[in-house]
Amino acid sequence: MQLLRGRRRPVSGAELARAAGISLRTLYRDIAALQAMGAEIEGEPGVGYVLRPGFLMPPLMFSEEEIEALELGAKWVAQRTDDGLSRAAQSAMAKISAVLPQGRSRTSDDALIVGPPWSRAHVAELKLLRRALREERKLAISYADGKGARTRRVVWPVALGFFESARVLVAWCELRGDFRHFRADRIEAAEMLEERPPRRRQTLQKEWRRSMLTESDSVSAYGRVASPAAKGDSMSKIVFYTNPQSRGMIVHWLLEEIGAPYSVEIQDYGTTIKSPEFLAVNPMGKVPAIRHGDKVVTEAAAICAYLADAFPQAGLAPPTAERSAYYRWLFFAAGCVEPAMSNHAVGWDPAADKQRSFGYGSYAAVLDTLAKALAGRRYIAGEAFSAADVYLGSMIGFGMRFGVLEKRPEFEAYWAGLENRPARLRALEHNEKLAARQAWAPA
The missing domain is CATH 2.30.30 (SH3 type barrels.)
Known part of the structure; x- marks a missing residue:
């Protein structure tokens, strides 16, 4: 039966006999026996045989692990699909259990348990x-x-x-x-x-x-003409290490603002992100990171500052003499806003008598300071958009979307002026494609 499965054209009896290691006479006898059991095998001696779709396999002997795999898979389907597939999974396991030798059935054994699903209501069946x-x-x-x-x-x-x-x-x-x-x-x-x-x-x-893109090149992927800054840069193309479900979106946005060619290398959590190759880039095993020529930069805020300096014609950093606010708020976002949000998200804030031990003091103090700085301002570091807006805006947009940052009027007004920038929308579109490619990659 296994030899016939997957064959769409008739297979000669001689070929089947050789593959099975039996005589042609024995093969003819076995074919007849299978047909008597209900197998949809069509053909005859001298012509060839083919297995028609829809045949239910006769009882087979399963190993212990095969039974466990079937049992666990059926339980998962029963709990995490729709009613039709759930009933089908239970029925299939009942049929398998019925033909297993006595003492071999494990279908009523609760040694392998599938945890409760994350239930969501579905209006459409x-x-x-x-x-x-x-x-x-x-x-x-x-x-x-x-x-x-x-x-x-x-x-x-x-x-x-x-x-x-x-x-x-x-x-x-x-x-x-x-x-x-x-x-x-x-x-x-x-x-x-x-x-x-x-x-x-x-x-x-x-x-x-x-x-679903396999590589990103911001110039070719979006049909844009690279800026003079990008074309004139003597260093090689930027390699961008990221994961679609990470802070890498911040750097992705900035790369699109710059317009320089870059390629993407996706790092999967738990596997490639801890590989020796990537740990040589970032020993922390974290993304985002970039390689630009022979230079490696990690940490999202540092990457933003580096790229703004590496591509000055993009205009993402103020003149050196006017960078006080730019540096202040770029690193306030990294050193105060992010840790305050992260701790608050898991339900922990420093007690009043411990706040001086933390660089950000308290969640409330961070929000009050930030709201005051943004009041009436379109950009955080002057009259022009900068890399500081990419980083701080990303923090605020993410925080409000996922409920870890209060939706204060100052924050909403600031983010409204940033979220629809063409570069960010391009990065978001590409990031979604990368996430889809990763999620739907063949096992």
Whole structure:
């Protein structure tokens, strides 16, 4: 049976007999026995044999680890998918358990436990999304994005991803004219249409995977002309080490502001980020980091300051004699705002009698100082946008989005003037593609 699986064309009996190490006579007898058991094997001696789709494998002997793997996988599916797949997983394990020798069944054993899922309500049934994928039909969906904006779209389903904290539909969006990723819990309504996509799902999947960038070059990726500063720089292209789910977005934004060519090397948490190759770049095993020629720079604030100086024509640092506010607030963001936010996010703030032991004093003092500095100001270090705004703005935008920084009027007004800068939007778009590529990478 294993020899026939995956073969789409008839295989001669002689070839099967040689591969199985048996005589041709024995093969004919075994084929007949399998057909009597219900195997959809078509063919005859002298012509060849083929296994038709839909055949249910006869009982096989499983090893202990194979049983455990099946059991654990079935439990995961039962808890983290939709009702249809949950019932199918339980039914499959019941069938497997029924044919295992007495004493070998582990399906009622609780030695392997799948933890509770991060539950999110789904208005649109996952079963409908799966059916649209299987039948290759278009979907009409009502979708609410992360900011609550609602749109009506027609999409061509490509794949459905089951992640620990989300279910994500990959589809070609007719509204956007591109591939998009839709969180299933944000699909407020879904209807399967009679119309089919103009291309097969396998073709769309290949196109989708190619659409996820494997390398970033800010000049070629976005069709922009490099600035004279970038073209005139004698050093080699910048290598940008990052992870899409990291502070690397700060540096990504700054790189787009500069317009210099750069390539991206993604470091995966727990694996490549702790590899000897990357530890030679940053012994802390942290991102972001950059390599510019023979120079290596780590720490987001330091990278911002370095790049602003390395590419002066980009105008991201004030003249040297006018940098007091620039240095002050760039490093206030790194030395006070970030640690205050980080500690507050985990529910800890220094007690009143311990505040002098911490460089930032207290969370409240940091926020009051920052709000006062930003009141009525468009940029933090003068009348011009600078690298300090990239770093501080990123902290404020992130903090307010995730609820670790109070939404004070001063902060909201400052961030509103920064979040839609074209360079930041380009970096955000590219970062999302990198995150998608990483999340959907084949196992």
